[in-house]
Amino acid sequence: MESKAAVNMLSALGHEGRLAIFRLLVKAGPDGIAAGEIARTLDVLPNSLSANLNVLSHAGLIASRREGRSIIYFADYAAMSAMLGFLMEDCCNGAPEICAPLGAILDRAKACAPGAVC
Amino acid sequence: MESKAAVNMLSALGHEGRLAIFRLLVKAGPDGIAAGEIARTLDVLPNSLSANLNVLSHAGLIASRREGRSIIYFADYAAMSAMLGFLMEDCCNGAPEICAPLGAILDRAKACAPGAVC
DNA sequence: TCCATATTTCCAATATGCTCGAATTATTCG
DNA sequence: CGAATAATTCGAGCATATTGGAAATATGGA
Numbered sequence: 394m395e396s397k398a399a400v401n402m403l404s405a406l407g408h409e410g411r412l413a414i415f416r417l418l419v420k421a422g423p424d425g426i427a428a429g430e431i432a433r434t435l436d437v438l439p440n441s442l443s444a445n446l447n448v449l450s451h452a453g454l455i456a457s458r459r460e461g462r463s464i465i466y467f468a469d470y471a472a473m474s475a476m477l478g479f480l481m482e483d484c485c486n487g488a489p490e491i492c493a494p495l496g497a498i499l500d501r502a503k504a505c506a507p508g509a510v511c
Numbered sequence: 512m513e514s515k516a517a518v519n520m521l522s523a524l525g526h527e528g529r530l531a532i533f534r535l536l537v538k539a540g541p542d543g544i545a546a547g548e549i550a551r552t553l554d555v556l557p558n559s560l561s562a563n564l565n566v567l568s569h570a571g572l573i574a575s576r577r578e579g580r581s582i583i584y585f586a587d588y589a590a591m592s593a594m595l596g597f598l599m600e601d602c603c604n605g606a607p608e609i610c611a612p613l614g615a616i617l618d619r620a621k622a623c624a625p626g627a628v629c
Numbered sequence: 630t631c632c633a634t635a636t637t638t639c640c641a642a643t644a645t646g647c648t649c650g651a652a653t654t655a656t657t658c659g
Numbered sequence: 660c661g662a663a664t665a666a667t668t669c670g671a672g673c674a675t676a677t678t679g680g681a682a683a684t685a686t687g688g689a
Binding site: 427428429432440442443444447461463 | 634635636
Binding site for chain 3: 660661662663664665666667668669670671672673674675676677678679680681682683684685686687688689
């Protein structure tokens with residue numbers, strides 16, 4: 394990943410509202426959530442939400458599909474993974490102390506990876 | 512880590528110049544780098560650099576110590592680790608697909624952790 | 630076609646962030 | 660003390676981001 398793409402993603406997530414949106418979408422999984430439901434869940438105005446969804450989308454962190462009258466947004470896992478990889482490469486090269494403590498989280502992720510209940 | 516702290520860190524890193532500074536400091540290790548040397552290395556004005564160091568510092572990503580006339584900046588590994596942990600917890604809970612691919616990076620970090628040459 | 634729903638786009642006001650020159654503080658050394 | 664070096668702070672100008680109201684677009688159903 395290029396530095397510029399990482400900057401775009403980081404600055405997109407560096408906003409309370411957008412981080413909340415993204416977290417919601419990540420937890421929602423591939424099914425995603427309709428814009429209106431996001432607005433209701435997070436209690437934000439639809440137009441503000443639309444603007445923030447646009448920022449996240451341009452950063453490559455989320456994508457969307459239309460479903461009837463609704464537009465469903467969902468997180469782009471590959472992009473998120475690439476961004477985390479970029480940050481980790483960056484620091485593990487010079488400082489394994491940063492990444493090593495993340496092992497526990499990683500192990501849990503690996504264990505759950507196949508789609509188990511966990 | 513609270514969401515607000517994460518937002519501060521993410522938005523601090525969501526700036527090309529600051530991301531460059533932070534990457535430099537992470538690679539420099541605990542010894543850190545003097546402000547002046549950072550400015551020369553990245554070719555930025557000292558006052559702009561100072562402003563950006565201040566942002567990173569307030570976000571908790573870096574810290575500093577005085578050494579003679581110079582002020583040495585160094586990355587806060589624990590903070591960086593906490594931020595990555597926050598993001599990974601967030602996504603691994605709902606989406607192990609994101610974190611699982613990071614295993615290779617993690618393994619390398621673990622292998623290097625003791626301070627080997629690698 | 631007409632209406633209700635879902636979402637986006639447009640626009641203006643406000644706020645925040647960025648950059649750069651100039652001045653200021655802190656430290657070391659002669 | 661005075662000069663030189665290192666870094667920060669101040670302040671203005673410019674750019675960008677954020678917000679919210681109002682209007683516009685798209686879809687589905689009566």
